[in-house]
Amino acid sequence: MSKSIDQVFVNAKQWLLSWLAGSPTWLIQVASILINIFMLLAVFLTLFALISVLERKILARMQNRYGPNRVGPFGLFQPIADGIKMLIKEDIVPERADKIVHFLAPVLLAAVAILTLGVIPYGRNMASFTIDGGILFFFAVGSATELAVFMAGWASNNKFSMLGAMRAIAQMFSYELPLIITVLPVVMVVGSLMPDRIVAAQAEYTFGVVPRWFVFTPWGAAAFILFFVSGLVESNRTPFDVPEGESEIVAGHMTEYSGFKYATFFMAEYLGMFAVSGLAATLFLGGWHAPARVLEIVPSYIWFFLKLSVLLFVYIWLRGTLPRTRIDQMMNIAWKFMLPMAFTCVIAAAVWHYAGRGLRGWLWSLFVIAIVYSALSIVLDIRRKFAPRVYRFAE
């Protein structure tokens, strides 16, 4: 029974495709691909609408307000109203802007975000497409984000846009290194770049209780935290929303965008956030696996989306809690702390593997990480401890 509920979407797709039985193979292939694309867009655009209203409501609760509550029950129709408003707004293109590049930038950004979502498995046998180098695909396609942001900033022909794009590229480049290097230990331990295999490797339970998710190993926990913070930066969220800091540079690379193009930017940002958190859940939190054997009755996709929502809640929570960081502090921590720690995770994973993947490996890798962490914090702190506080201003 639970098996059939678990596979209900896979079976529904098979049933739809069975209507085409007898037609040429390429037609069935195209239909299968189209169904996958449609489902991907339907699910994640709904999630986007839902999260955008939930974010406002949760933020409001954190600030002792109500948040949107007029449109529909509990204000849940707010995204529809927003969408209509965005659609009927005038689309202003600056006179001196580079029209083609100005138009292409949001399109490229949204396309990249949707493509990266495609490799993540949402449930048992549920991934939009499987490719041998899935993780590499995620980062290869995701690296086009920087070019898209640059295109937006340059084509707008506005100094705020250009400044925002420069900041965005600087921080994305710096944090892409820890983001990718923290994935390496997982890939090393599993021995595959395929998301499906990585999820399958986290299937069992130690002592029958603790699931074998990588986040429960010392190197996995450290890598997960580093990955999460880097993901926060990559999706330009508070506290790392320097590129679009409203109080400094209007809206960064989105300054000259209005109407539906602005909505596309907004959507791409959220889809990118889903993609990074989905990858974090896949790599470290066991993907669609249940946290305990008894709970395996619950369908796999529900577990995946639960984990995703927990991560997204943390994103919103951080946004409601932390102030914006200064860009030089952000760069400092990326190069001086996060990058060495990411390399340490790789070494600790190797230690864990060669010490037998058991309790001994667990302790040894914890030892490695603890030593590097304390050494780094001492080295980074030494100069600052007795120095007078220096204020820096823009020159």
Added chain:
Amino acid sequence: MSSAAFVIIAIFTLAAALAAATLRKLMHAALSFAAALVGLAAFFFLLGAEFVGLALVFIYIGAVAVLIVFTILLTRRDVGEDRGFNWAGVIIALAVFCGLTWSILATQSISIVAPHIRALTVKRIGEALMTGYVWPLQCVGVLLTAALIGALILVMEEKR
């Protein structure tokens, strides 16, 4: 390997490359260069070398293209547009193309269709890199480090 996909990719790649070589605005040329490399990566996918295609996109779109547009911004005073155009170059390029095409078409032994191959998984590439190609891999590592340091020294502000 379908011919329709081949034709589409070939037209896209060559058009983007031609735009990269001839457009007047530097920034447009750099973006067309990125598009041409996406087409090339699609060719690699078509030929079954997925890993190389992904690596190409990763390195070129993620790093080299951004580096090029940054350089354009940093050397902005006299650019924006490139006026000089040397027509002798066109003739030489055409001559080279005709010569290459003639020699390719004249060689009968290469008009073959692709044989069926075992899929080239990332695992096989990794094994090859870690066994037979360890020395080249290490040398590339040294070369990249040297290039990194060299590029940094070149662009550092000179001390008076």
Added chain:
Amino acid sequence: MTPTLQIFLIVSAALFSIGLLAALSRRHAIFILIGIELMLAAANLNFIAFWRFAPQPHQPTGVMFAIFSIAISAAEAAVGLAMVIAVYRHYHTTNVDQLNQLKG
């Protein structure tokens, strides 16, 4: 009709010629770099095509060569662009025709 090795080689030759065109006919240093990158890309396409059409089974030599060539061309682009910036600092131009100080 499935594409044969010849057609791939012709596409690669066309890509190479376009790169040559950019390298020879433009005066801007960055265009010349783009042209060189295009030529290297054409060479990579050749490596992959020859690997794909070679009699099977065999080692993935062509693929290896392409991977190393991509890495090396990335290093070359970094150093080349750094040189463009360094030259621009000295001469305030990136037009290669005006960089003629060694001319007698």
